[in-house]
Amino acid sequence: xxxxxxxxxxxxxxxxxxxxxxxxxxxxxxxxxxxxxxxxxxxxxxxxxxxxxxxxxxxxxxxxxxxxxxxxxxxxxxxxxxxxxxxxxxxxxxxxxxxxxxxxxxxxxxxxxxxxxxxxxxxxxxxxxxxxxxxxxxxxxxxxxxxxxxxxxx
Numbered sequence: 237x238x239x240x241x242x243x244x245x246x247x248x249x250x251x252x253x254x255x256x257x258x259x260x261x262x263x264x265x266x267x268x269x270x271x272x273x274x275x276x277x278x279x280x281x282x283x284x285x286x287x288x289x290x291x292x293x294x295x296x297x298x299x300x301x302x303x304x305x306x307x308x309x310x311x312x313x314x315x316x317x318x319x320x321x322x323x324x325x326x327x328x329x330x331x332x333x334x335x336x337x338x339x340x341x342x343x344x345x346x347x348x349x350x351x352x353x354x355x356x357x358x359x360x361x362x363x364x365x366x367x368x369x370x371x372x373x374x375x376x377x378x379x380x381x382x383x384x385x386x387x388x389x390x
Contacts, residue, residue: 252328253281270310277306316376317334318330331371
């Protein structure tokens with residue numbers, strides 16, 4: 237991918253969107269129509285796309301941007317949670333999770349009711365996302381090792 241000096245994707249270029257190991261695992265378990273809907277949502281990822289999630293990104297130790305969500309048009313399809321990657325990370329965006337629609341609806345309800353303004357509940361959200369991020373770090377190496385052993389067994 238050709239990059240502009242400000243590290244944004246060049247005009248007319250698709251951004252480099254990466255998927256975390258938990259996101260890939262969830263995607264693999266979906267039916268074909270849901271996979272297609274999630275893939276369409278991932279293709280919509282651009283700077284400013286989606287809805288910002290109310291969470292304390294600083295506690296996650298990431299230099300990247302705000303966590304955001306894209307909600308596919310199909311009501312039975314999970315939502316796509318992503319963030320912009322920082323300058324020391326490869327790629328433009330990372331899909332951190334593909335989350336069940338009902339779980340996301342519960343999150344939105346809690347947000348509307350102001351429950352996410354509670355510091356204790358906010359910490360739980362941060363921990364959940366932080367765990368997904370940590371799983372990505374440890375899981376990538378495990379996935380690579382698993383792929384290598386599968387190729388060696390063939």
